Amino acid sequence: MDTEVGGPFFARVFGSNGPPRELSEAEISSCRVAEHELLWIDLHGPDEAMLDQLWDCCRLPGNARRFLDGGSTPAVENEGDFFWTRAVAITSEQGGELLSGAVVVCIAGKNRVITWHTEEVDFIRELRCRTHGAAIGLLTSESFVATLLDRQLAGYFSAVNDFECAVEHLEADMSVNAVDKNIHELQRLRRWASRMRRMLAPHRALFGAMSRPDFRPSEDRQAERHFVALDTRFERAMDMIENARELVIGSFELFSGQVALRTDGTMRVLTFVTVVAGVLATFVGALGMNFQAGVFESKDVGFWSVVGGLLLFSAAVTVFARRRRWF
Template sequence: MQEPAGTLDIRRFESSGSVHTIELGEASLDDLTEDQLLWIDLEGGSEPTITDVLGRLGIDDEVAAWFLDRSAMPELRVRNGWFFVRVVAVRNDGELAYNGTVLAILAGRNFVITSHKDPVDFLTKLRERESHDSGLGMLGADSFTASLLDWHVNSYFDAVADFESADERLETDILDDRHGECLHSLRGLRKAASRLRRMLSAHRGVFAAIARPDFRPGTDGEVNRHFQTVDMHFQRAMEAVENAREVVIGSFELFSNQTALRTNAIMRVLTILAALMGGLAVIAGVLGMNFEAPFFKTGLTGFVIAVSLMTGLALAGLALAWWRKWL
C-alpha cells in the first residue's frame, strides 16, 4: 500500500515580525538573508516524496539518506556547517500508553527542515502560535533548533505530569479502599515508568554532544548557551522520569500497608468471634455433662436460662469489643 504524499508547510520568518507561507517552488536556501529564517516542515509522506522535496531544495543524497533512515534511535550528525539531529517525541495514547514519534531536524544557514511521520503536538502548537507577527525571524537556525529540542524535552515533562496524575488517582482509591484491581494498575504504572525512562535515556548522548563547546565552535556564545540550557532541561527531565519509578514503589508500599491493615482488621474480628464461640462452647460442654445436679432437672426453664446466659455473654463480649474499638 502506497503511503500518502504527506503535508508540507513552508514558512519564511522575517526579523521584522512578518510571516510568509510559501510554496516549495518559492523556497530557496541560497537566497536567504541574515534577517530571514526558513522553516520547512514535512509531516508524513513516502520516501519518494521526501527525496523529491529535499532534492528540489538542493539537499544532496547523503543528507537525504539521514531523513530516510526510519530508525527510532536518537542521533546527531554534523556536516559542512549543517547538523542533523533525530529525536523521539513522546505521546500519551491514553491509559499511559506511551509511544514515540520520530522527529528529524536539519539545520543550516538560516533554514531548518523538520520531518516526522505522525503529527507532533508541540510542532502543531508552534505553527498555530507563530502564524503571524512572529519573532522567530530574529533567531538563527541554531537557536530555533534549540527551541525545538526544548519543546521536545517538554513533551516528556507533560508525560510525567500525566503519569503523576494517574498515580495520585490510584493512591486515592487505595486509601478509600475503592480499587479492586490495584495490582493491575500498579503493574501498568511500572511499565509506563520504565517505558518513559527507556525512551528519554536514549537521548543522553545527543544532548551531551550539543552541550559541548566543540559542537558549534563557529557560533557566538549565546547559541552555545542555548544548547547548554536545553541539556540542563534534559537532565531535569531525566530526574523527573527517574522519580516516576520511585513514585510507583511508594504507591506499592502504600498498597501493601493498606492490605496489611485490612488483614489485621479481619484477623482481629475473627479472633474476637473465636474467643466468644470458644467461651460459649465451654458453657455448652459443661451443661452437657451427665451429672445428677438439680439444675439439669429444671427442664424447659433451665434450657431458657442457659440460652439466655450464653446470649448475654455473647452480647457483652461484642459490646466490650465495640467499646474498645476492636470491631
C-alpha cells in the same frame, strides 16, 4: 499543494519584521531567504516524490536523507553547514498505551530548518498554528532547533506531571480500593515510569554531543549556550523521571502498610470470634456433663433459655469489644 495545518507539507518564512509568509511546494525552489529571515519546512509523513523534490531544491546532504530511515534511536550528525538530529517526542495517548512516541528529525542549514515526522506531534502542530513569528525570525537555525528540542523535552515534563497526579489519586483512594485494583494500578504506574525512562534516556548521546564546543565551532557562542542549556534541561528531566520511579516504590510501601493493617484487623476479628466460641463451647460442655440439675427438667423452656443466654452473652461481649476498639 497542501499547506494547511496538519498536512504533509508546510513551509513558512519568518522575518524580524512583519507576519510570516507561507510558501507552496512550487515556491520553494525559487525562495531566497534573507540574512535575518528563517525558513521552516515541516513534513508530516511525506511521500518519496516530495522528499526528492525538497532535497533537490534545498541541496540537502544525502546523509541526512538516509537519516530518516535510521530507526528511532536519538542521534545527531554534522556535515559542512548542515547538521541533523533525531529525537523521540511524546505524543497523545493512543490505543490504551501509557505513552507513545514519534520520531522527529530536524535538518538545519544556514537560515533554514526542515522537520520530518510520520505522526502528529503536538508542539509542531502548535507552531504551525501560530500566526505571528517575529520572535522566531530573530533566531538562527541552531537556536530554532534548540527551541524545537526544548518543546520536545517539555512533553516529558508534562508526562511526569500527569504521572505524579496519577500517583496522588492512587494513594488517596488506596484505603478504599480493593487489593487487586491497587496492585493493577501499581503495575501500570511502574510500567509508565519505566516507559518514560526508556524513551528519554537514549537522548543523552544527542544532547551531550550538541553541548560540546566542537559541535558547531564556526557559529557564535549564543548557539552553544542554547545547546548547553538544553543539555541541562535534559538532565533535569531525567532527574524528575528517576524521582517518579521512587514515587512508585513509595506507593508500594504504602500499599504494603495498608495490606498489613487490613490483615491485622482481620486477625483481631478471628481471634475475638475464636475466644467467644471457646467460651460458649465451655458453657455448652458444662451443661452436657453427666449430673442431675433442675434446668434439665424444664424441657423446651430450659433449652431456649440457654440458647438465648448464649446469644445474649455473645452480643454483650461484642458490644464491649467494639467500644474498646479491639477490632
